[in-house]
Amino acid sequence: MLSVSEEYLNNEYIYATATESSVRASAASVIAEATAYFQDYQDDLSVYGMTPSYGGNMALAIVMGIFFVLSTGLGLYYKQWWFGTCFFFGCGLEFAGYVGRTVSAKDPVLVDPFLDQIISLTLAPAFIMGGIYYMLAKLCSIFGEGHSKLKPMSYAKIFIICDLVSIIIQAVGGGMAASAAANYENADTGTHIMVAGLAFQVASMTLFLYFWFDMCYSIYKVYRTSENPDDEFNDEFKDIRQRPMFNTFPVAITLSTLFVYVRCIYRVAELSEGWRGHLITEEIYFLILDSLMMCLAIVIMLIYFPGFVFGKDSHIPVKGFRLSRKKKEETPQPDGDKLLTDNNEQSATDKDSV
Structure with a gap:
């Protein structure tokens, strides 16, 4: 290492003072080789196995900071408490993760920024999906339960519990891996638990x-x-279904979910290779299959924020709406007074029989 440093400095001096082009070219070649050596040496010391891109x-x-501010502001303004809270944590974790990677770009040997980014960026998509899952339950109420296999509340319970x-699982695995990395111990157990959490997701x-x-x-x-078609759906939310952005809202949910889905599959493959695998040490894969996917998923849901789609004062309770309107009309409802009269007549008959 010392000899390479000396050679680098000597050739820098030669390059700066030499007048012949052949001498300058030779010095430049040595400087380039030494620079590559230093980069490889830094990558070997890096907890990432490479040096993250600063820019x-x-x-x-x-x-992600802009997304965090926008999602928080929109959630408060439109009173979308569940969706807003999920995106508050999701975008906040994304922001914290990239701050950690930015710090690591200047000093990739530091453990704390590495742990910050690996835990934050692993957990963030689960919160984003928590908000999207709730939208399925709301759409089920808007159209009517007769068009889905489960009740609206069942969707909310099943997928939000799965998300939690x-x-x-990912938090436990991340904590174990972080503790092992901080003590320079084998982090395989924690990594495997993180992979299990991602696979479950x-x-x-x-x-x-x-x-x-x-x-x-x-x-x-x-x-x-x-x-x-509106005669087949829930009359209570007919005005919402006629709003300008509503018709393309399902497309937005589909695209956002698929982007997060691609990202999660990538992270399972990445962590399955370990901390020195090909996918985790080549940042271009991360930037395309994680960063870009999450940016697209979040920006789509910010454009189609539920407050824009449903309206500011809309209230869509997530509860069981058992039948579509058509089925309800076909199901006769008993008249309360008639039912009471029939019961009294039946009681009188029973007494006469006695």
């Missing part, structure tokens, strides 16, 4: 996509076959 991660930190389980998202596409197809059939 790229700084730009992502700024973008995924977050807990991918599995729950796959199930979500099944129910989501099933409901979308059911609604599509109504629009395709019915002369008056």
Whole structure:
């Protein structure tokens, strides 16, 4: 290392003072080789196995910071408490993660910024999906439960619980891996637990996509076959279905979910290779399959923020709406007075019989 440093400094002096082009070219070649050696040496010492891009991660930190401010402000203004809270934590964790990577770009040997980014960026998508899962339950209420396999509240309970389980597993694994890394011990156990949490998240998202596409197809059939599609849906939310952004809202949810889905599959493959695998030490994969995917998923849901789609004063309770309007009309409802009269007559008959 010392000899390379001396050679580098000597050739820098030669390059600066030499007049012959051949001598300057030779010195430049030696300087380039020494620089590459220093970079390789730094990458070997780096906890990442490489040196993160300063400019790229700084730009992502700024973008995620803007997303964090926008999602928080919109959540408060439109009173979208669940969705806003999920995006508050999701975008906040994304921002914190890229701040950590930006710090690491200047000193990739530091452990704390590395742990910050690996834990934050691993957990953030679970919170983003928590907000999206709740939208499926709301859309189920808006169209009517007759067009989905489960009640609205069932969607909320199943997938939000799955999301929480995924977050807990990943947090436990991340904590174990962080503790091992801080003590320069083997982090394989924690890494495997993190992979299990990510795999569970991918599995729950796959199930979500099944129910989501099933409901979308059911609604599509109504629009395709019915002369008056709104007669088949929940009358209570007819005004919301006629809002300008509502018709393309399902497309936005689909795209956002698929972007997060791609990112989660990538992270499972990445961590499965270990901390010195090909995917984790080549930052271009991370920037495309993680950073870009999450940016696209978040920006789409900010453009289609529920407050814009449903309206500021809308109230869409997530509860069981058992039948579509058509089925309700076909189901006779008992008249309260008649039922009471029938019961009294039956009681009188019973007394006469006695």
